[in-house]
Amino acid sequence: MKITDLRIMRGPNYWSVEHPKIIVLKLALEELADTLTNEVPGFYSRLKKMFPAMYNHRASEGVAGGFFHSVEEGTTFGHVVQHIALELQTLAGMESGFGRCYPAHDLGTLQVIFSYQEERAGEYAAHAALRITEALIKGEKYRLSDDIDRLHQIREDEYFGPSTFSIVSEAESRGIPYIRLNRHSLIQLGHGVNQKRIQATMTCSTACFAVEIAGDKNATKELLDEAGIPVPKGTTVYDQEELKRAVDRLGYPLVLKPLDGNHGKGATINITNWKDALKGLAAAQKYSDAVMVEQFVQGFDFRLLVINKKFVAAAKRTPAMITGDGKSTIRELVDRENRDPRRGVGHEKALTRISIDRHTQNILKAKELTTQSVLPEGEVLYLKSTANISTGGTATDVTDLVDPYNILMAERIAGLIGLDICGIDVMTTDIAIPLNEANGAVLEVNAAPGFRMHISPTYGLPRNVAEPVIDMLFPRNKPARIPIIAVSGTNGKTTTTRLIAHMVKSKGYQVGYTTTDGIYIQDKMLEKGDTTGAYSAQFVLKDPTVNFAVLECARGGLLRSGLGFDQCDIGIVTNVSSDHLGLRDIHTLEDLAKVKSVIPKSVSKDGYAILNADDDLVYAMAEEVKCKVAFFSMDENNPRILKHIAKGGLAAVFENGYISIFKNSYKIRIDRVADVPLTFGGKAKFNIENILAATLAGYVSHFDIEDIKRALRTFIPSPDKTPGRMNLFQFPNFEVLVDYAHNVGGLKAIGGFMEDLDVTRKIGIVAGVGDRRTQDFYELGKVAGEIFDEVIIRLDSDLRGKTAEEITLPMMQGIEEVAPHIQVKVIPEEMRAIAHALENAEDGAFVAIFTEDVHESVKMVESFKVIQHRKSMLVE
Numbered sequence: 001m002k003i004t005d006l007r008i009m010r011g012p013n014y015w016s017v018e019h020p021k022i023i024v025l026k027l028a029l030e031e032l033a034d035t036l037t038n039e040v041p042g043f044y045s046r047l048k049k050m051f052p053a054m055y056n057h058r059a060s061e062g063v064a065g066g067f068f069h070s071v072e073e074g075t076t077f078g079h080v081v082q083h084i085a086l087e088l089q090t091l092a093g094m095e096s097g098f099g100r101c102y103p104a105h106d107l108g109t110l111q112v113i114f115s116y117q118e119e120r121a122g123e124y125a126a127h128a129a130l131r132i133t134e135a136l137i138k139g140e141k142y143r144l145s146d147d148i149d150r151l152h153q154i155r156e157d158e159y160f161g162p163s164t165f166s167i168v169s170e171a172e173s174r175g176i177p178y179i180r181l182n183r184h185s186l187i188q189l190g191h192g193v194n195q196k197r198i199q200a201t202m203t204c205s206t207a208c209f210a211v212e213i214a215g216d217k218n219a220t221k222e223l224l225d226e227a228g229i230p231v232p233k234g235t236t237v238y239d240q241e242e243l244k245r246a247v248d249r250l251g252y253p254l255v256l257k258p259l260d261g262n263h264g265k266g267a268t269i270n271i272t273n274w275k276d277a278l279k280g281l282a283a284a285q286k287y288s289d290a291v292m293v294e295q296f297v298q299g300f301d302f303r304l305l306v307i308n309k310k311f312v313a314a315a316k317r318t319p320a321m322i323t324g325d326g327k328s329t330i331r332e333l334v335d336r337e338n339r340d341p342r343r344g345v346g347h348e349k350a351l352t353r354i355s356i357d358r359h360t361q362n363i364l365k366a367k368e369l370t371t372q373s374v375l376p377e378g379e380v381l382y383l384k385s386t387a388n389i390s391t392g393g394t395a396t397d398v399t400d401l402v403d404p405y406n407i408l409m410a411e412r413i414a415g416l417i418g419l420d421i422c423g424i425d426v427m428t429t430d431i432a433i434p435l436n437e438a439n440g441a442v443l444e445v446n447a448a449p450g451f452r453m454h455i456s457p458t459y460g461l462p463r464n465v466a467e468p469v470i471d472m473l474f475p476r477n478k479p480a481r482i483p484i485i486a487v488s489g490t491n492g493k494t495t496t497t498r499l500i501a502h503m504v505k506s507k508g509y510q511v512g513y514t515t516t517d518g519i520y521i522q523d524k525m526l527e528k529g530d531t532t533g534a535y536s537a538q539f540v541l542k543d544p545t546v547n548f549a550v551l552e553c554a555r556g557g558l559l560r561s562g563l564g565f566d567q568c569d570i571g572i573v574t575n576v577s578s579d580h581l582g583l584r585d586i587h588t589l590e591d592l593a594k595v596k597s598v599i600p601k602s603v604s605k606d607g608y609a610i611l612n613a614d615d616d617l618v619y620a621m622a623e624e625v626k627c628k629v630a631f632f633s634m635d636e637n638n639p640r641i642l643k644h645i646a647k648g649g650l651a652a653v654f655e656n657g658y659i660s661i662f663k664n665s666y667k668i669r670i671d672r673v674a675d676v677p678l679t680f681g682g683k684a685k686f687n688i689e690n691i692l693a694a695t696l697a698g699y700v701s702h703f704d705i706e707d708i709k710r711a712l713r714t715f716i717p718s719p720d721k722t723p724g725r726m727n728l729f730q731f732p733n734f735e736v737l738v739d740y741a742h743n744v745g746g747l748k749a750i751g752g753f754m755e756d757l758d759v760t761r762k763i764g765i766v767a768g769v770g771d772r773r774t775q776d777f778y779e780l781g782k783v784a785g786e787i788f789d790e791v792i793i794r795l796d797s798d799l800r801g802k803t804a805e806e807i808t809l810p811m812m813q814g815i816e817e818v819a820p821h822i823q824v825k826v827i828p829e830e831m832r833a834i835a836h837a838l839e840n841a842e843d844g845a846f847v848a849i850f851t852e853d854v855h856e857s858v859k860m861v862e863s864f865k866v867i868q869h870r871k872s873m874l875v876e
Contacts, residue, residue: 001077001130004028004109008119011534013562014594015113017601019098020562023085023122025112026104026585027078027130032137033108038074046136047071047080050144054087076101077133078110085114085122085129092151093348094121094159105587121154156346158183163201163451170466176480177566179538189473190480191565192512192546196473201421202448203473210418211447215260217292220417220445227416229409232427232441234294243281246293247274253296255443256280258288269385270296276366297427297441301387302398304406304424305454305465306414308472311407313399313463314431315453319384320354320392324375330364331356331371334383342458347390350456354383354392395453397460398431405434413445420472423449482546484565485697488553488599489574489618490592491745495725496574496690497552499678502721503698503711509548512540516554516740517723517854521546533557537564555579555595559586563598569607570700571599571627572693576617577745581773593617603627608700610693613640613651630700632692634685636660650700652692657682659695659712670695671709677716683756684726686749719862724854726753729861731868734845735759736838738857741850742769744779750848751787760844764788765833767850768807771800777807781814788848790823791815794833796852804828831860838864 005026012020029035037043047054048068057067059079067083082099089096094117104111116122128147135142160168164185168178171189179188185200197204202211213219221231233250236259237243247254254277257267266287268280284291301317322333334354337343343351356371360383364370367381375381387393406426414422428440435441454463474480485504487497494515501513505523512521514536519527521543527536532554540549541564553563576593586592600609600621606628612618613631619640622629629649633641636655641662644651651662654673661668674682676691691712698708719727724740735757741747747766754762766784768777784791793808808826815824827833830852837847838861851857 001030001032001081001134002028003126003130006123006126007560008116008123009562010119011562011564011566012598012602014559014598015100015111016098017598019115020566021117021119021122022098022113022115023119023126025081025126027081027110027112028106029077029108029110032077035077036074037071037077037080040137042139043136044068044072046139050132050136050142051084051087053091054083057083057087059083076110077137078112080133080136081126081129082112082114084132085112085125088125088128088132088147088151089117089121091148092121092155093344094118094151094155096122105585111585118155118159120158121151124151124154152345152348155348159347161185161200161450161452162347162455164198166451166455166464166466167198167201167469170464170470171474171480174470174474174480176470176474177541179542181542188542189470191484191541192482192549193510193544194479194482194547195542195544196480198469198473200448201451201469203420203469205420205472206447207418207420213417214419214422214445214447217257217259217444218290223416224413224442224445227412229413230435230441232294232297232443234292236290237281237293238289238291240278240281243277243291243293244274247277250293250295254280255292255294255296256284257292257294258284258286259290259292261287267386279362294443297439297443299427299429299438299440300431302426302428302431303395303449303453304402304410304426305449305451306410306419306422306424307465307468308420309411309414310468311402311410312468313397313454313465314402315457315460316396316398316431317387317389317453318394318396319382319387320394321380321382322375324377324379324381326377327374329372329374330369330381333375334371343392347452350452351394351458352390352392356383359384389450389452394458397454397457397463399461399463401432403432403434405436406431409435409442413442417445419445419447421449421469422446482541482548483570483701484541484549484551484568485570485572485701486551486553486563486565486568486599486602487572487574487693488555488558488596489572489612490577490579490596490743491741491749492574492686492690492693493552493554493572494740495678495687495722496572496693497550498722498725499690499694499711499715500697501550502715503694503703503708504548504550504701506711506714507703507707510545511548511550512543512546513550513552514540515552530554530556534561534564541565553599555586555592558595558598563602565602567602567604567607568599569604570610570697571601571603571607572610572697573597573599573612573618573621574689574693575612575615575745577743578776578779579743579745581776589617593621597621597624600625600627600629608650608696610696610700612689612693613638613644614689630696632689632696634689634692636662650696652696652699654688654692659688659691661695661699668705670705671712676712678712678722678726680717680726680728680753684753686752687726719854719858723858724851727854727858729865731841731865733843734841734847736841736861737846737848738851738854738861739848740854742767742852744776744783747780747783747787747850750850751783754787754846754848757846759846761790761842761846762788763790763792763837763841763845763847765792765794765830765837765847765849765851766811767794767796767830767852768811769796769800771802774806774810777810778814781811781816782818783814784811785815785817785819785822788822791825792833792837793824793826794830795828797830831856834860835864 007024009022059067079101096115098115100113254271266284305313338353423446425444428438454465518525519531532552613633632652634654636653659670727738729736
């Protein structure tokens with residue numbers, strides 16, 4: 001077996017709209033193509049032994065043990081790869097449970113689909129699942145632990161920490177989208193102008209100066225002391241001499257910690273002698289030259305959390321510890337503690353496994369113990385000097401016990417330091433007693449405090465501390481999203497996108513839009529190229545100046561990585577016709593329609609899918625959506641439109657020469673088609689469809705009729721406004737059209753426009769794109785033969801794996817079948833083909849250039865026009 005293609009979906013996609021995060025494998029079974037699992041002796045028992053927890057996999061049977069039963073009865077090995085990939089991620093502490101496996105178009109090949117939590121882990125799991133399946137087939141030994149360890153590491157390196165995850169989850173529960181801005185914890189919540197950013201528990205509202213103050217423990221202590229808040233006495237030292245003076249003045253016991261440290265790194269507590277003080281100084285100076293020396297305050301370690309000036313939670317923290325039983329060694333007691341199912345690797349679970357690291361070894365050495373020592377029954381041994389959860393400590397929720405004095409104190413501290421999210425470390429014997437009465441003290445103030453101890457305490461009630469963070473960033477009724485209109489279809493989507501963007505801009509919005517030409521922010525192209533995938537969509541949604549997005553969504557991007565957004569407000573599908581068939585396992589028009597249907601399926605329930613009622617495949621998409629539907633049609637008597645309107649639906653139609661909206665029993669005329677520049681006096685009928693879709697988009701966006709009409713009339717097609725879309729040039733004796741049409745549907749549309757032209761000769765410069773089927777080249781040739789009196793066949797600069805003959809010969813055969821009499825030339829270079837056509841165009845001719853490079857083609861035509869003008873001036 002081998003993986004011949006692997007794709008990572010990051011948004012709603014062809015395979016699943018409900019499960020946006022999936023891995024898509026194309027798996028060639030090779031010699032196992034005709035072999036099922038029950039035909040390999042011992043395979044079932046070996047699989048069951050290696051993955052006993054896989055009993056919980058229900059598979060298609062829908063009951064526990066369902067997958068095992070299918071393996072025992074006989075299933076494909078692709079099905080096995082799918083389930084092992086899911087189980088590997090589960091064993092490494094990652095949630096994943098969705099999967100599918102079905103035959104691909106190629107014989108002996110399967111499509112294997114499974115969900116992932118972290119994409120690099122999902123990719124690793126795919127390859128590991130294949131290795132494991134092959135080892136199980138051969139009966140070879142396999143070190144499963146190596147893969148689990150690697151997946152654990154990937155998870156720790158790249159997945160959200162518990163604090164970030166809690167905030168993102170709370171945002172998602174409120175319908176607030178998020179975009180991960182880097183591999184770490186920098187997250188954008190919301191879109192465009194409404195976005196907010198977080199990094200762990202630091203937000204875009206966190207004041208820089210407050211973080212600096214909190215990071216300077218000495219400055220923090222001085223501020224709190226002056227405000228009447230109990231703090232331990234102490235000083236800052238830089239060397240042994242200064243440490244000696246501090247010890248003499250403060251006395252034992254002491255605490256040493258780096259001045260600008262965090263998470264307990266480099267801290268040593270309860271120092272009672274000079275030898276330990278020197279060790280504490282060395283430990284702290286690994287993180288900071290400046291070391292704080294403070295009186296050690298007796299009591300328990302508490303964390304108070306204040307968010308947006310309000311106390312929200314408190315936890316009692318206990319360092320990692322074990323209790324002796326008089327029989328077990330310290331190592332055995334730690335191992336026993338680590339078997340607690342709540343403990344995992346890093347942030348995988350509510351608790352972290354306890355490691356016997358150098359710090360722990362030093363504690364044992366100071367107590368004259370080793371890992372083989374046996375603790376007396378009932379004796380408690382603390383294995384760490386700090387109570388951090390990340391080093392194996394535990395947390396007990398005490399939110400409801402905190403004395404009002406301590407609550408007020410915590411809120412005052414957050415205000416004094418200036419932190420919007422503030423963690424306050426307190427040492428006291430009882431948090432239910434005012435700190436000043438219990439002889440307790442505030443030890444530290446933390447910017448970006450961890451939420452883990454509050455959302456998943458070891459004991460007590462979990463607290464949703466992410467809720468007040470989202471309340472602070474997005475107060476109720478404050479929008480997080482911006483309107484998104486997504487446009488798909490085989491032909492017309494770029495023109496429709498540009499027209500809608502123009503309409504939205506004319507309403508005063510700051511528009512970001514994507515097309516096959518580039519990414520535009522407020523009409524400025526910021527990236528050039530075919531920018532119709534997820535990256536381009538997120539480019540717009542991440543821009544802080546954009547308050548309305550219009551996104552062209554093409555087939556390639558949807559199949560490559562899915563949509564770049566979770567949902568849109570309006571989804572438009574213009575049409576579905578033959579294009580790119582045979583690529584990426586899309587072989588039929590029905591397959592292609594399913595790709596395009598991702599757009600209407602991703603419309604929010606209160607939004608609109610705008611669909612072409614004249615296209616059977618597009619019309620059928622209405623049955624699969626959960627949102628409202630509006631149709632458009634070139635025929636006002638289309639039975640589908642009449643039926644829809646009779647049910648109170650909304651539609652836009654071309655009727656009696658007008659663009660009109662049907663709503664219930666009313667007809668709203670928007671404008672006369674001939675007065676809309678994009679229709680070229682009503683001749684470009686394919687553009688009328690685009691106008692109908694755009695008009696509906698404006699109407700359901702609550703734009704005034706007059707504003708829609710004004711936008712339609714002020715959208716003037718030109719090489720600048722609509723590059724490669726019906727760019728017409730008038731020469732003294734002939735006309736030239738530059739268009740990007742590159743498939744049969746696009747060519748037919750241009751042919752329809754040319755039918756009404758009063759010209760003497762029609763010349764077409766056409767090309768077949770290399771990643772098409774031979775049948776497509778043939779059909780393109782037939783259409784060209786039906787339209788033109790002369791055809792010039794050119795080639796794209798990239799033949800995409802084909803030879804020139806593989807493209808030109810079927811095209812010439814198609815032309816020969818329908819028009820054997822017309823003149824056909826093959827001029828491979830595009831610019832040479834254009835130059836030939838322009839130089840030889842006769843009076844009254846119409847030259848249609850179907851271009852690959854719009855910019856260069858327009859430039860050549862305009863240059864030729866200048867030359868022609870100069871020649872005419874010289875003649876005069």
